[in-house]
Amino acid sequence: MPAGAAPVSTVGVESSRVRSTRIEHSVRQMEEVTMSYIDGFVAAVPTENKQRFVEHARAANEVFLEQGALRALECWGDDVPRGKVNDFYGAVQAREGETVVFSWIEWPDKATRDAAMGKMEELMKTDPRMNPEQNPMPFDGMRLIYGGFEPVVVLGE
Template identity: 40%
Template sequence: MYIAIATLSVKEENREAYKQAAEFMADWSMKHGALEVMEAWEANVPAGKTTDMRKAVAAPADEKIVTGWVIWPDKETLDRAKEAMGKGEGFEGYPEGDPPFDGSRLIFGEFEPVLTRGR
């Protein structure tokens, strides 16, 4: 199992546009071998004294924190998907216009599990 995680911030007024883009990307990821996709909208993101999720993405007060992950069977499957993404494969039908978030403040990482429990 291999996990790709992203955190960003989105203006509340762009929530529906973000959801549409996220639905497209979730479907795209599943078609490219993902096992699970999760997108989560801020419900309670407390301010920290030193650092916090808002500071991590330089979120202005009028934006909500959004985080999500894609679980892949392995790094190789994700690498193939990233290669396809780089070529623009399968992006016909992606929502038109500017993205509903500032991609320059998105943070992304890839992780190998050290512990799993539950489903």
């Protein structure tokens, strides 16, 4: 060190390097872990059909769990604001006397989900829980919106 020069602390630099290494390690770990896959649904259900919806969903979701789904959630609209340009109501063309529901099924991975979906046509013929005549949807399925989603950020459990 030159005469009269103040010593330079490397504590902060070292801490930054350690943090950076930890973050890089965490990212590598996340890349190695197979991410779950999510099927999401939004529908408009006649409010008077809430109990029928719950019964229908419970029966159908049992089948998804048997096919490998990790969990299924059915959520009844409680605090769904109206938007100025777009909102959940408009997305499903909700009418007076209907409640918006938001649902999702979590799968361990896309392969498990795809295998389960590959069995649905047959299950709709053989399993009364999936048969539209024996367990009809208590809402207009033509206004149901759905899609498969790959998580990109997962925090918490």
